[in-house]
Amino acid sequence: MKAFYGDLRLGILGGGQLGRMLIQQAINYNVTVKVLDPDRDAPCRKLCDEFVTGSLSDYETVYNFGKKVDLLTIEIEKVNVDALEQLEREGVVVYPQPRVIRLIQDKGLQKQFFKENEIPTAEFQIISNAKDLEQAQIPFPYIQKLRRDGYDGKGVYKVVDQSYLENAFTEPSLIERWVDFEKEIAVIVARNEKGDIETFPMVEMEFNPEANLVEFLISPSTLSFEVQQEAATIAKKIAESLRIVGLLAVEMFLDKSGKILVNELAPRPHNSGHQTIEGNVVSQFEQHLRAIFNQPLGNTESLSNAIMINVLGEQGHEGPAVYQGIEKVLNCPGVYVHLYGKALTKPFRKMGHVTIVDVDREKAIEKARYVQNTLKVVS
Amino acid sequence: MKAFYGDLRLGILGGGQLGRMLIQQAINYNVTVKVLDPDRDAPCRKLCDEFVTGSLSDYETVYNFGKKVDLLTIEIEKVNVDALEQLEREGVVVYPQPRVIRLIQDKGLQKQFFKENEIPTAEFQIISNAKDLEQAQIPFPYIQKLRRDGYDGKGVYKVVDQSYLENAFTEPSLIERWVDFEKEIAVIVARNEKGDIETFPMVEMEFNPEANLVEFLISPSTLSFEVQQEAATIAKKIAESLRIVGLLAVEMFLDKSGKILVNELAPRPHNSGHQTIEGNVVSQFEQHLRAIFNQPLGNTESLSNAIMINVLGEQGHEGPAVYQGIEKVLNCPGVYVHLYGKALTKPFRKMGHVTIVDVDREKAIEKARYVQNTLKVVS
Structure with missing residues (x-):
């Protein structure tokens, strides 16, 4: 593979917010980025060397796009894997590997994989x-x-x-x-071609039950060391069993008896790792790049308490997005606003996220509540 | 002025690395960015909504470019100020203000300004x-x-x-x-339209005497509180006297008698503030955006010791750039590589920078020396 800085052409399948934040990081390495997305107004459209509008599930479209790059990655797993396998046979590096994407695309295969590999799951x-x-x-x-x-x-x-x-x-x-869980937790793990593995500190999530989306995430977790260590061990075991190259987000439940059960996998940067941009030594986006470029993985340590809030479109609003309250939010120290460049809002659409960093955990939570009540996306 | 997120068209005069890092930050606010630069291969070329190739010193070119934006800023001060003044008369917001750019463009006027405002200078x-x-x-x-x-x-x-x-x-x-100085120091100050003013912590610089460029910068300074406070006071006084909107980098000498003398001003993000990206609560780029958009200024506190090294083209090498040693550098925790997307290297050309963050100052210095000896740009 070419050197990862300067002359390498990286293709990203999907041009949403995950691709956008990946590009924001890839800027530091002079990578030439091409993006494929069905939406000609996707968040990545203006930030890459070439933006191709086309279906991610169409064989020909994905194949032709992949032929123009040296390394292909994904920011969404709903892509045509047959095309990826053919590209792989023809010498394009595809990370995560097509076989991993194929397995994760199918929740049935995912569950069977857990069973075969003795990964605890419901x-x-x-x-x-x-x-x-x-x-x-x-x-x-x-x-x-x-x-x-x-x-x-x-x-x-x-x-x-x-x-x-x-x-x-x-x-x-x-x-x-049905798992009557105490907490939803997640660990993001990265593995490179050499087989180096690093986990990010475990995070705890709070879901919006109505939207069924992560709404509030806190890092690092304050659950016991044993739970955190077990979650990290499980994440590493999955990454190793899959021999994945790239990031793997492992969503888990901690049930009321203290047992960890793996819920789902995502073989890419994930909503549960956005707070790493400001909250950890390296971000999940930097780590994904390091992993797929077979570079040394970065230090994942937390720098501080970090809370991540998804900024969702308000209910009852659909149309051109208007952001309310940003000025107030920017008035709080340690608050970082990330908007995703989506022109149109609709209820519960992910329009951005905010990370709150504070050495005082209670203050961080207080600020997070303020941000949630203040920043609104309407039309 | 339009809201600074979403529908505002920001024009940047100059498409070099400062513009590139400004765009990298502006992505978080959905800002529509247009860039003017004479070099069609400038570092910003692929990262903006519209890239215009043209002279920054030509009246018509700057005027026509400025007519297409709501807010115009600079990343280099050598621009046609007559055009900016005309644009300002016609309602385009230009920050920093054309009169400030005109004054700073002329080192003679700068010095007279210092004298008239009782700013200490040689x-x-x-x-x-x-x-x-x-x-x-x-x-x-x-x-x-x-x-x-x-x-x-x-x-x-x-x-x-x-x-x-x-x-x-x-x-x-x-x-x-001639000032027989002890140290070169710098303070970056920001001022918004409302008149809020914030300084970043003072930094100390080491120059490469051969290239006459900042090569090694350390933040925060360990000089006495009195010196740091005086430097901050001087920077604020200059920003207030100029009534500048945006960032102002104030380069100063600390002479052998302990007296501070202002050397030069730059009304824009500056090489002496690159380490703020990872080393401070907000970066200089975020702060410049906040200032010109008349938003609350961010918290400038240092998070840790941060050392910034310019990555310069090696002597004796001219042509397509090849980066040596990046893998080794990425193996050190807390080391952040920023390449500027320049295809061609030449001796002493600024090709990128590296920031080293470490809670232990001596370790940070040790890592910085390692990076300096390891990362090379050749052809």
């Missing part, structure tokens, strides 16, 4: 059709998840009792024992 | 022609500086004795008493 059953569902061995309530294309809470359905089966998905899915 | 005399120079009242040795267009050590000449007069500049210049 009990599950693969469902092929309505009949399977009727004969399910998992007690109510349980969660039904589409095997493919679920995203940000879409493709997930809670089956509380028999009466809910009527509206259950009929597509290939899996059902999973 | 004794000087304005020189219009060779005869003035013969009749100079300042004892040898002294420094002769061209009033206009000096840059990075160009346009400066040391007159050691009578025999040096033969090669002295004949253009309008000033001569300045």
Whole structure:
């Protein structure tokens, strides 16, 4: 592979906010960046050397795009993997590897992988059709998840009792024992070609139940050292078993009995790592670049307490985005606003995020609440 | 003026590394950025909404460029100020103000401004022609500086004795008493439209005498509190006297008697503030944006010891740039590489910078020396 600074052409499948923040970091290394996204107004459109408008799931489009780069990565896993495998055979470096993307695209394969590799996860059953569902061995309530294309809470359905089966998905899915969890936690792990592995400190998340999105995240966690160490060990074990090159976000539940269960994987920069930009020695974006370029991985230590808040489009507002309250928010020290360059807002759309850094954890939480109440995206 | 996020069109005169790092920060605010630079391969070329190739000193070019934006700023002060004044009359917001750029462009006017405002500076005399120079009242040795267009050590000449007069500049210049200084120091100050003023902590610089460029900078300074406070007071006084909106870098000497003398001003982000990206709560680039957008200024506190090293083209190398030793440098924790996207290297050209952050000052210095010996730009 060419040197990662200067003459390397990096292709990114997807031109959303994750790609945008990856480019913001890649600027430091003179990387030539090309981006493919179906939306001609995607957040990356003006920040790359070449922006191609096209489908991420179309074989020809992905193949032709990939032929123009030396190294291909993703910022979304819903991409045409057949094209990636062909590109790999033809000598394009694709990180994360197509086989990893293929596995993670399918929540059924993901769960089977957990089982085969003795990764703790909630009990599950693969469902092929309505009949399977009727004969399910998992007690109510349980969660039904589409095997493919679920995203940000879409493709997930809670089956509380028999009466809910009527509206259950009929597509290939899996059902999973309901976890009455104490906390959602996440660890981002990076692995490079040489096999070096580094985890970021574990974070705790709070979800907006209505939007089913991470809304409030705090780093580092104050849960016990044992829990943090176990979560890191699990994340490393998964990265090693997959032999992934790049970042892997591992979302987990800590259940009420103190047991960690892996929920889902994302083989790319992830919403649960945005606070690393200001809160850690290296950011997840820098780390992803280092991993896919086979460079030494960076130091992931936390510099301070960091809270990340997603800035979501307000309910009842759809259209050109207007940001309220930014001036007030900028008046707080240690508050970092990141807008994603999306022209149009709609309810719960991720329009940006804010990171609050403070050596005093309580003050950080107080500021985070203020930011949540102050910064609004309306139309 | 329009809201500074989303719908505001920001024009930057100059597309070099300062513009590049300003854009890298402006991404967080959805700002639409247009850049004018004479070099069609300038570092900003691929990172803005519109890149215009054209002269910064040509009236028509600057005027036509400025008519397409709401707010115009600079990353280099050698620009056509007549055009800026006309644009200002026609309602374009120009920060820093054209009158400030005009004053700072002319080292003679700068010195007179210091004198009129009782800003401590080395004794000087304005020189219009060779005869003035013969009749100079300042004892040898002294420094002769061209009033206009000096840059990075160009346009400066040391007159050691009578025999040096033969090669002295004949253009309008000033001569300045030789300062046998202990330290070069700098303070970056920001002022917004409302008149809020904030200084960054004072930094100490080490120059490469051969290249006459800042090569090694350390922040925060460990000089006495009194010196630091005096330097900050001087920087604020200058910003207030100028009523500048934007950043102002104030380069100063600390002479052997402990007296501070102001050397030069730069009304823009400056080489002496690059370490603020990782070393301070807000960076100089964020602060410049906040100032020109009339937002609350950010907290300038140092987070840690930060050392900034310019990455200069090696002597004896001219042509397409090759970067040696990056992998080794990335192996040190807390080391941040910033390359400027310049395709061609030449001796002493600023190709990038590296910031080293460490809570232990001695370790930071040790790492900085390692980086200096390891990272090389050759052809």
